[in-house]
Amino acid sequence: MTETLIRMEGVSKQFTKGVLAVQDMSLSINRGDFVSLLGPSGCGKSTALKMIAGLLPVTAGKIAVAQPTTKSEQDLGFVFQEPTLMPWASVFDNVWLPLRLAGNDRKAAGDRIRAALTEVGLSRFETSYPRELSGGMKMRVSIARALVTRPRILLMDEPFAALDEMTRMKLNNDVLRLAAEHALTVVFVTHSVFESVYLSNRVVVMAARPGRVAADVTIDEPWPRDESFRTSEKYVQECNKVSAILKSTLNMDDIDH
Amino acid sequence: MATSQSTTSAGIRTWLAGAAAPVGLGVILLVIWQASVTYYAVPHYVLPSPVRIAKALAEDWATLGLSLLSTLRVTFVALFLAVTLGVMLAILLTQWRWLERSLLPYAVVLQVTPIVSLAPLIIIWVGDIQVALLICAWLVAFFPILSNTILGLNSADHNLVDLFEVYGATRWQKLVLLRLPASMPYFLGGLKISGGLALIGAVVAEFVAGTGGSGSGLAFRILESGYQLRIPRMFAALILISITGIAIYLVTNWISWLILHRWHESALKREV
Ligand SMILES: Nc1ncnc2c1ncn2[C@@H]1O[C@H](COP(=O)(O)OP(=O)(O)OP(=O)(O)O)[C@@H](O)[C@H]1O
Ligand SMILES: [Mg+2]
Numbered sequence: 001m002t003e004t005l006i007r008m009e010g011v012s013k014q015f016t017k018g019v020l021a022v023q024d025m026s027l028s029i030n031r032g033d034f035v036s037l038l039g040p041s042g043c044g045k046s047t048a049l050k051m052i053a054g055l056l057p058v059t060a061g062k063i064a065v066a067q068p069t070t071k072s073e074q075d076l077g078f079v080f081q082e083p084t085l086m087p088w089a090s091v092f093d094n095v096w097l098p099l100r101l102a103g104n105d106r107k108a109a110g111d112r113i114r115a116a117l118t119e120v121g122l123s124r125f126e127t128s129y130p131r132e133l134s135g136g137m138k139m140r141v142s143i144a145r146a147l148v149t150r151p152r153i154l155l156m157d158e159p160f161a162a163l164d165e166m167t168r169m170k171l172n173n174d175v176l177r178l179a180a181e182h183a184l185t186v187v188f189v190t191h192s193v194f195e196s197v198y199l200s201n202r203v204v205v206m207a208a209r210p211g212r213v214a215a216d217v218t219i220d221e222p223w224p225r226d227e228s229f230r231t232s233e234k235y236v237q238e239c240n241k242v243s244a245i246l247k248s249t250l251n252m253d254d255i256d257h
Numbered sequence: 258m259a260t261s262q263s264t265t266s267a268g269i270r271t272w273l274a275g276a277a278a279p280v281g282l283g284v285i286l287l288v289i290w291q292a293s294v295t296y297y298a299v300p301h302y303v304l305p306s307p308v309r310i311a312k313a314l315a316e317d318w319a320t321l322g323l324s325l326l327s328t329l330r331v332t333f334v335a336l337f338l339a340v341t342l343g344v345m346l347a348i349l350l351t352q353w354r355w356l357e358r359s360l361l362p363y364a365v366v367l368q369v370t371p372i373v374s375l376a377p378l379i380i381i382w383v384g385d386i387q388v389a390l391l392i393c394a395w396l397v398a399f400f401p402i403l404s405n406t407i408l409g410l411n412s413a414d415h416n417l418v419d420l421f422e423v424y425g426a427t428r429w430q431k432l433v434l435l436r437l438p439a440s441m442p443y444f445l446g447g448l449k450i451s452g453g454l455a456l457i458g459a460v461v462a463e464f465v466a467g468t469g470g471s472g473s474g475l476a477f478r479i480l481e482s483g484y485q486l487r488i489p490r491m492f493a494a495l496i497l498i499s500i501t502g503i504a505i506y507l508v509t510n511w512i513s514w515l516i517l518h519r520w521h522e523s524a525l526k527r528e529v
Contacts, residue, residue, distance in 0.1 A: 055419050078423045084416040087520045088438045100434070101424045129520050 003031040003066070005153055005185050006052055011061035013047050021047040023210035024061070031152070034179055034186045034223065036196035036203045038242065040250060044211025045189040049155050052187065053078050065153070074098055077146030079156040083138035085130040085145075091117070092126040095145045102149075109148075116144040119178060136167040140174075147178065154179070157189045172199060173226070180224040193246060197238045198225060205242065207249035214249040217242055305489040310496065313489035321478060321490075325497050328459055328474040331387070332501070335394035336455040340448065343402030347440075348432065351410040361407075368400040372458055376465040386466055390474070393462035398455035405447030409440025442521050445513040452505040460498060 006029040013022040022044040029035050037045045050056040051063055053076060065076070077098075085094045095116055099109040117123050120140035130138055139159060146154060156175075160168040176199060179186050190196050196203045201223050207214040219238050221229065229235050287307050293299075294306040301309055314321065350357040376393050383389040413435050421431050463476030475494045482491035517523060 053423055055422055074424055080416045082416060084420055098424045101426045101430055131520060
């Protein structure tokens, strides 16, 4: 039986300045799904993600996020486009934050913090400060911080957009591995067709002005994927398919102007 | 630990190297000053020589030392009050925006009013001259702390604020774990300015209080020496004020470095 963890029904978001950022968006995300939100800049991807996280109120419609079954600190992890670390705190203390806010002291949280850092390959950098890390390492800290509460749902807003291609591919594989190991349900925002097809079993293509769902494409390939998928015929086909859909929404957009 | 030790001693070495040049220049200028005053036989009531000033400083140390203490006390108590009250008020104002909106304009009016013009009033209103001096010095030192800390408390990264929201942080947690640390660079900038201003405020107020007061501060000594044409002593008092100013500058910079050097751009030396 598939369990729906996130359900959006006719969700719209109108900012006070009059921008209709998201219009009538409906989406069901099941347990274990890896869903990418793909679309051009300004189509409301971040807005949608923030509404799911409860950071922005909806103007119309409804969002239901499943309540945690076991008592945990936080059932939802959020990774921003920027690493969003506290520059005055060490790597250890940055990852501690979610547990700390839930009332765990350093010692009680220690094992989980170290486990999360090991999972992203940063166990040797506990005492480093963010400024001493590369962009990719900072992003890993950010991911460790999101995972430290053992959430079921992981929301990621263009996490790797600012990184170079090699680092990005490596982190893509890390995210796939972590998502599979922890049976995470992931909503992953991206600009990149290649990234979305590689990572997800569903690509939700969004169109801009107003932001809305243009297509919901299932990538019906074995999951989790590995590097061999990148060079396969299937991958190219799926990318072409998604690209074509994305392009058609852009054309509609051009006519609007 | 070993690395932090070696960076500290390396830091001291670069600091000494940096200090060598200005100290050397100072010595050269003093020698030139001494030589020209002697050579041209400048009367000491116009421009005393460095040696004569040093002698005045030594001879009058009993009086000047007490005056220095008095000025220092006013300056540091004023600075302490400015920091505690400034930070507390900044926290209150940023927690309740309507409070900030209604109070801040008045704070600005007080800030832009030159302290010299307020000092006579304060001295008339407040019976105790020491308290009056304290209020004057506090008034000028207070606002940079207040306005900088407000700016700092509001400068926390928006995504970090969102992150705290996601994890259901309380208002208190957001203040202590996010807004206060984020405000540190701004607060410390304010502290550096206020340190100097507290001294200026104290000295200006002493001038205004003048001989009419029980005045025993350094500014009072300058006025007194002026009337008595004891110019070397006037210079000696002046030098004590300068040294105090320099000391405040160095100490506030050092505090700022202590707090920020692990993380803030302003305190980082780029490694080459
Ligand atoms: N706080 C806000 N106030 C007013 N308008 C906003 C706000 N946030 C976003 N918008 C507007 O809503 C629209 C969607 O923005 P959003 O950030 O969701 O886009 P996006 O798809 O994430 O774009 P990008 O890929 O560039 O991050 C844009 O037109 C943007 O200008
Ligand atoms: Mg965005």
